[in-house]
Amino acid sequence: MEHYIVSARKYRPTTFASVVGQKPLAAALKHAIATDKLAHAYLFCGSRGVGKTSCARIFAKTINCEHRTDQGEACNECESCKAFNAGTSLNIIELDAASHNGIDDMKALIEQVQMPPVDGRYRVFIIDEVHMLSSAAFNAFLKTLEEPPQYVIFILATTEKHKIIPTILSRCQIYDFSRITISDMVSHLSMVASQEGIQTETPALGVIARKADGAMRDALSIFDQVAAASMGNITYQSAIDNLNILDSAYYGRIVEAMLGGNVPAALVIYKEVRDKGFDSQFFINGLGLYMRDLMLAMHPATINLLETDEEEKAQMEQTARKCPPQMIYRAMDLCNDADLNYRAAANKQFLVELTLVKLCQLCSPSPGNSGDGEGQLQPIAAPRAQSSPAPQPSAAPAPASPAPAPAAPVVPPAMPQAPQAARPAAAQPIKRPSISLSIKGKGRAAQPPVAQEAQAAYNSGPKQAQPYTQEALLSAWVAFADARPTERILVNTMLACKPVEVEADRYFVPVDDAIQVDKINEFKLEILAHLRQSLHNDNIDFDARIAQRGASPVTWTNREVLQHMVAEHPSIEGVINEFGFKMA
């Protein structure tokens, strides 16, 4: 009867070449054997499951092999190799110091050290978790380590190098084992899977590898567990279900909600996560780590720090490209705050929900809280239903009703014309300036309706200069974005960064970074055409520039304060006009 052998044992490496994830180190050991430059003591350091003991055994077998291959590996055919593989060799003695750390265990080992090999050249003593030895055992061992017989080689292994005293360190050749990377694990797992005739999806192996956290032995045990539960067909879904892992797609959806300022969506996603039985703190920490991964994916210099396969890297990079860097940094901060406050919070679900609300507002700063979005919650926006563009051109300018009294000293003394006056009521047929408005000028295929709109704006009739309100302008701005749901960066930028009037019909669009500037500029002609046509005013123009976020209103000039007030309360404009104040 064929009996089941766990993969961690069955696929334990037996040659240096088959050691996973430690290529340079394995090559160095092989070279030492080939050139006969052997030390009397080695110290193998590294976290659990990275191959320390396997390498020690391969090393012991290889130095005793009678006919090493041309590649410097053990032949696995000579008597010595056979004895090693059968586990009957007397030339390898293993002591697990974690469970045998007393003086008597050490005395037994030292007795063994005195006995020369019956056949073969070396006796190899492997002491695992050597930092666990009691101090009495340690002292007894130290003498032997100082003057071992010629035929003895010690291999000490430890997960905690810092606990090894200098006396030992100075007598050993030290090898540091690296954590096994996700991609090394995935390729090893997929080799095991094909040998075992198990179907797998690569992302599922990635999930297993991440769960194993750098330990190949753990990865293989998890693999066995998932393979058994999924009846020999390991899918991504079966892996995350079996391992109780939260699908990272949830985090991706939260990011989408953040980009769209969609608080309700984020709250619904959080509910789904709770319904799946995941802990809230686990969720918010996972979200923080996802943000950290997005930050790494943003830049070519850091994307390789992501411990994941190429496919997922590309996916993360794509998501990261949609996100303003400031949003990601602030999101990490907010998730971290939630984690720190979690223990103390009386209502943990509320804490997480509040954090999600804040996260969803990172992308829609108002001039008042730009940058430090935290703490200044905005009302949860009603879904933007009006995909119908352009408010009526006849929309009357704001009534000149007394506005909430602005602080008196704010209004600077001498100002030129008020904005309204700058717009001639009756449009003069002005000859159009000879700018060539080529929609295709950017080498990008124009969207036909937009092209028509742009043409219409420039071809139909005389130049228009009708008055309009700021609300009308903003809603035309939003309508342009809403009509292009597939242009994610553009939409997110336009929704997050609203134009601020700097002088009559001239606007400044404060954005976060160069990507957003480029995106706005790419569409500038179309946006302008849309705004001008919707508002029947051909004087409208704007510039998108990177704004210093976090500048507090205190540092604004009087004019900026005034503009801000007008933007927030358009009715103030009427007051300003009425009193003949001017927006310089």
Ligand SMILES: [Zn+2]
């Ligand atoms: Zn051999």
